[in-house]
Amino acid sequence: MIGSTCTGVISLASESETFAHPRPSVNGKLSVHGTRLLDKNGKAVMLRGLSTHGLTWFPDFINDNFFKQLSTDWDCDLIRLAMYSEIYVQNPSGSLQLMEKGIEYAINHDMYVIVDWHILNDSNPKIYENQSNEFFRYISSKYPDCPNIIYEICNEPNGSTTWNDIYEYSENIIPAIRSNSPESVIIVGTPFWSQQLLEVSNRPLDYDNIMYALHFYVSTHKKELQDVLIEAHNRGLPVFVSECGISEASGNGYADFDSAAVWFKLLEDNGISFTVWNLSNKAETSALFSTSYVPSQPFTDGDLTPVGLWVKDIIKNHN
Numbered sequence: 001m002i003g004s005t006c007t008g009v010i011s012l013a014s015e016s017e018t019f020a021h022p023r024p025s026v027n028g029k030l031s032v033h034g035t036r037l038l039d040k041n042g043k044a045v046m047l048r049g050l051s052t053h054g055l056t057w058f059p060d061f062i063n064d065n066f067f068k069q070l071s072t073d074w075d076c077d078l079i080r081l082a083m084y085s086e087i088y089v090q091n092p093s094g095s096l097q098l099m100e101k102g103i104e105y106a107i108n109h110d111m112y113v114i115v116d117w118h119i120l121n122d123s124n125p126k127i128y129e130n131q132s133n134e135f136f137r138y139i140s141s142k143y144p145d146c147p148n149i150i151y152e153i154c155n156e157p158n159g160s161t162t163w164n165d166i167y168e169y170s171e172n173i174i175p176a177i178r179s180n181s182p183e184s185v186i187i188v189g190t191p192f193w194s195q196q197l198l199e200v201s202n203r204p205l206d207y208d209n210i211m212y213a214l215h216f217y218v219s220t221h222k223k224e225l226q227d228v229l230i231e232a233h234n235r236g237l238p239v240f241v242s243e244c245g246i247s248e249a250s251g252n253g254y255a256d257f258d259s260a261a262v263w264f265k266l267l268e269d270n271g272i273s274f275t276v277w278n279l280s281n282k283a284e285t286s287a288l289f290s291t292s293y294v295p296s297q298p299f300t301d302g303d304l305t306p307v308g309l310w311v312k313d314i315i316k317n318h319n
Contacts, residue, residue, distance in 0.1 A: 020318070021075050022047060023110045029147035030112070030185050032209045035238045037185070037273060040147075047112055047273035048315050049078025050288070051243055053280035054118070055098040056087050060295040061279050062102045064109075069298060071109035075316050079106045080114035080242060080275040082155070086122050089131055099139070107148050114187070114242060114275065115139055118155040125154035125161070125169040125189070132169075133176045140180035151177055152242050154189035156215060163191050163199050170205055178207075187240050189213045193249075195225060197232035197239060204237065211240040217286075218263050219256040220249040226266055233270055241267060241274035246307045247285035251277065255285050255307050264314055276311050288312075 028040030036044045050070065052061060062081075070076040081102040088095040099115065106113035117132050119125050125132065136151065143149055153173045157166050170188050177186060186209065190200050194213040204210070214232075216225055232239055244263070246255050267274055281289040288308035293299060301309060 021077050022112075023077055024107075024112060024148045025110050029145070029183060030150070031183065032185060032211055032238050035233055035236060036271060037211075037238075037240075044271055045273075046268075046271045047078040047275075048076070048318070049080060049112070049114075049273075049275040050076055050279050050311070050315065051080035051114075051116075051275040051277045052082050052102070053278040053282060053287075054082055054084045054087065055102065056084070056091065056095055058280045058282070058295075059098055062098050062105070063296065064105050065298065066295055067102075067105040067111070068109050071111050074312055076111065078112045078114065078273070078275060080116050080152070081106075082116045082118045082278075084118045084120065085125075085128050085132065085155075086120075088117075088135065089128055092131075092135075096135075096138075100142075103139075103143065103149065107146070111148070112150060113148050114150045114152050116152040116155055116242070119189070120156055120158070123157065123159040123161055124165055125157060125173075126165055129169055129172060132173055136173055137176040137179070140177045140184070143181070145181045145183060149181070150185045150187060151181075152187040152189070152213065153177075155213075155243070156193040157189050157191055158193045161191055163196070163203065166191065167203070167205065174205070174207055174210075183209060185209045185211060187211050187213050187242050194243070195221075195228070197228055197237060198235075201232050201235045201237040211238040213242045214239050215243045216241070216263060217245040217247055217249040217251075218259040219247055219254055222259055222262075226263065229266065229272075233272070239272055241272055243277050244274055245277040245286040246310060251286040252284045255310075257310060260310070268318060276314070 022045040194215040281293045293303040
């Protein structure tokens, strides 16, 4: 396993750029107050990041130079590492090795990093609850209270999974993390592929520094889900868009850039952090890189898909 360190990185942001491009070396450990993420000095920050695809499916994207270029050329301040729970259960050592590499590269290049327990086909986080507890206990013990790390404990609960199921699961997993990282921000998935925020707002978890996931894909989800986000935000629920895509919900289909512009203006207007799916060269609409791109090589705009070019501008320039 790669050795760990949470110190010694070079600052990539000045005080005046804190809200625009927060960095662990400048802004330190984050916390949650009301609906907002705050830095170590109590200043509101907004993270604008990118999500990997499944770590074991696109392992070549987990490399130091690739992360460095995202951090420096795109001014990306957040990487989400999507580790599919059902794959982890089948191959824990390989999955864990990639997760630790990704964490190290994010730390090395002064980015925040989401450790994502990516449930999907397993639908209910309680299915692999014991493995999740062991995983989060291990990661939090290896990186105790590391300012870079944000924990996402269940990606997209779906099917018949209820908020009560997620609540009970969270009551097991959150203490496992808190035993080593008592102040780290934790993102909790919500029912129906992380879309049902309003039920959660009626019964939030009784812990500090908790945020709740909303996921959207711009070509599928429009005003109805935007209204849910606005209502939840108005009720005081701290929301983190830990996954969103410039495509249909399948990750494919057409890219509705007009709808995307509406969504991202809403996030910017309310200071809601996000990560965009996905860092891969998969032959699908939501992929940021073309199928011909080789991730071991430095990339140019010519290696990006139309979605990738659009997302680069959102990450770097907020346009």
